[in-house]
Amino acid sequence: MTFTKNLKKESRSSYKKLRTLGLRVILIALTGLTSCETTSTPSVGNLNIYQPSTLRLEKGKAIQTIDGIYKPQTNEIWHSDARFRKLEREIYSSNK
Numbered sequence: 517m518t519f520t521k522n523l524k525k526e527s528r529s530s531y532k533k534l535r536t537l538g539l540r541v542i543l544i545a546l547t548g549l550t551s552c553e554t555t556s557t558p559s560v561g562n563l564n565i566y567q568p569s570t571l572r573l574e575k576g577k578a579i580q581t582i583d584g585i586y587k588p589q590t591n592e593i594w595h596s597d598a599r600f601r602k603l604e605r606e607i608y609s610s611n612k
Contacts, residue, residue, distance in 0.1 A: 569599040 571594040573579060579586045595603065 567596050569596050570594065 573588045573592040
Protein backbone atom coordinates (compact mmCIF):
# COMPACT_ATOMS: atom_id res chain seq x y z
CA MET A 517 0.00 0.00 0.00
CA THR A 518 2.79 2.40 0.86
CA PHE A 519 4.27 2.11 -2.61
CA THR A 520 0.90 2.95 -4.20
CA LYS A 521 0.40 5.95 -1.92
CA ASN A 522 3.86 7.27 -2.72
CA LEU A 523 3.23 6.74 -6.42
CA LYS A 524 -0.05 8.67 -6.23
CA LYS A 525 1.66 11.53 -4.32
CA GLU A 526 4.43 11.70 -6.89
CA SER A 527 1.91 11.60 -9.69
CA ARG A 528 -0.09 14.47 -8.19
CA SER A 529 3.07 16.45 -7.53
CA SER A 530 4.30 15.90 -11.08
CA TYR A 531 0.90 16.87 -12.47
CA LYS A 532 0.88 20.11 -10.44
CA LYS A 533 4.41 20.98 -11.56
CA LEU A 534 3.58 20.24 -15.18
CA ARG A 535 0.35 22.25 -15.00
CA THR A 536 2.17 25.20 -13.42
CA LEU A 537 4.88 25.04 -16.07
CA GLY A 538 2.28 24.87 -18.84
CA LEU A 539 0.44 27.89 -17.48
CA ARG A 540 3.69 29.84 -17.24
CA VAL A 541 4.58 29.01 -20.84
CA ILE A 542 1.14 30.10 -22.03
CA LEU A 543 1.31 33.36 -20.05
CA ILE A 544 4.79 34.16 -21.36
CA ALA A 545 3.70 33.46 -24.92
CA LEU A 546 0.58 35.61 -24.59
CA THR A 547 2.56 38.43 -23.00
CA GLY A 548 5.12 38.31 -25.78
CA LEU A 549 2.50 38.27 -28.51
CA THR A 550 0.42 41.10 -27.12
CA SER A 551 3.36 43.32 -26.19
CA CYS A 552 4.40 43.48 -29.85
CA GLU A 553 0.91 44.32 -31.03
CA THR A 554 0.51 47.54 -32.98
CA THR A 555 -2.63 49.19 -34.23
CA SER A 556 -1.10 51.07 -37.14
CA THR A 557 1.19 49.99 -39.92
CA PRO A 558 2.95 52.59 -42.02
CA SER A 559 2.01 52.51 -45.66
CA VAL A 560 4.76 52.58 -48.24
CA GLY A 561 3.35 55.79 -49.70
CA ASN A 562 3.85 57.62 -46.39
CA LEU A 563 7.51 56.71 -45.96
CA ASN A 564 8.63 59.53 -48.27
CA ILE A 565 6.24 62.03 -46.75
CA TYR A 566 8.49 65.07 -47.37
CA GLN A 567 9.72 64.02 -50.80
CA PRO A 568 7.69 64.83 -53.91
CA SER A 569 7.60 62.14 -56.59
CA THR A 570 8.91 64.59 -59.22
CA LEU A 571 10.59 67.99 -59.37
CA ARG A 572 10.19 70.08 -62.50
CA LEU A 573 12.92 72.69 -62.89
CA GLU A 574 12.63 75.58 -65.29
CA LYS A 575 15.58 76.46 -67.55
CA GLY A 576 17.71 79.31 -66.16
CA LYS A 577 15.72 79.72 -62.93
CA ALA A 578 18.06 79.75 -59.92
CA ILE A 579 17.42 77.18 -57.20
CA GLN A 580 19.02 77.35 -53.76
CA THR A 581 20.50 74.05 -52.57
CA ILE A 582 22.60 73.11 -49.55
CA ASP A 583 25.68 73.19 -51.77
CA GLY A 584 24.88 76.52 -53.40
CA ILE A 585 22.79 77.92 -56.25
CA TYR A 586 21.89 75.63 -59.17
CA LYS A 587 20.72 76.94 -62.56
CA PRO A 588 19.38 74.27 -64.92
CA GLN A 589 20.67 74.60 -68.50
CA THR A 590 17.43 73.07 -69.86
CA ASN A 591 13.98 72.30 -68.45
CA GLU A 592 14.58 69.30 -66.18
CA ILE A 593 12.45 66.68 -64.47
CA TRP A 594 13.91 64.97 -61.43
CA HIS A 595 12.21 61.78 -60.22
CA SER A 596 12.27 60.41 -56.68
CA ASP A 597 13.95 57.05 -56.26
CA ALA A 598 10.60 55.24 -55.95
CA ARG A 599 9.20 56.98 -59.05
CA PHE A 600 12.36 56.33 -61.05
CA ARG A 601 12.32 52.62 -60.20
CA LYS A 602 8.62 52.41 -61.14
CA LEU A 603 9.30 54.05 -64.51
CA GLU A 604 12.32 51.82 -65.02
CA ARG A 605 10.22 48.68 -64.38
CA GLU A 606 7.49 49.91 -66.75
CA ILE A 607 9.99 50.54 -69.53
CA TYR A 608 11.76 47.23 -68.94
CA SER A 609 8.55 45.19 -68.94
CA SER A 610 7.21 46.95 -72.07
CA ASN A 611 10.39 46.07 -74.01
CA LYS A 612 9.99 42.32 -73.44
